[in-house]
Amino acid sequence: MNDGTPIPFPNASVEVVHFDRKELNLILRLYGQMVAAGEWRDYAITALRDLAVFSVFRRTAEFPLYRIEKRPRLRQKQGLYAVVAQDGRILRRGQELEQVLKVLERRLIGPVD
Numbered sequence: 836m837n838d839g840t841p842i843p844f845p846n847a848s849v850e851v852v853h854f855d856r857k858e859l860n861l862i863l864r865l866y867g868q869m870v871a872a873g874e875w876r877d878y879a880i881t882a883l884r885d886l887a888v889f890s891v892f893r894r895t896a897e898f899p900l901y902r903i904e905k906r907p908r909l910r911q912k913q914g915l916y917a918v919v920a921q922d923g924r925i926l927r928r929g930q931e932l933e934q935v936l937k938v939l940e941r942r943l944i945g946p947v948d
Contacts, residue, residue, distance in 0.1 A: 838873055851887075852882060852885060852887040852906070853882045854880070854885065854887050854889065854905060858905070859931050862903055864934075865939060865940060866878060866891065868940075875893060875900070876892060876894055877891075877894070878890060885906065887905040888904050888905075889902070890902050890903075891903075891916070898921055899946050900921050901921070901926075902907060902918075902919040903918055903935075903936070904918075905932075910930070913928050914930050915930055916929055916932045917935065918936070926938045
């Protein structure tokens with residue numbers, strides 16, 4: 836029986852990494868452009884203890900095409916943000932999210948037939 840005292844969740848006090856409003860605005864702007872172009876159809880956001888991930892999908896229930904990652908521990912070394920391809924290749928890393936996302940914007944432009 837519960838006497839009214841809250842039951843603590845395991846690891847409830849552990850800080851998680853998340854995207855702030857400005858970061859989400861940049862990512863969702865790009866996401867909207869790619870949806871309008873018919874390239875992307877779905878996304879998922881994951882917030883973990885050491886990283887936050889915005890995954891984009893061509894179709895629901897498949898592996899993500901790209902992952903936009905935020906890793907605060909790498910801020911001083913390789914860069915806070917990274918774009919990772921489906922095969923695990925890191926397409927771009929850096930300190931500025933807007934600059935890192937440009938690697939995906941270039942894929943939107945692509946060659947004209």
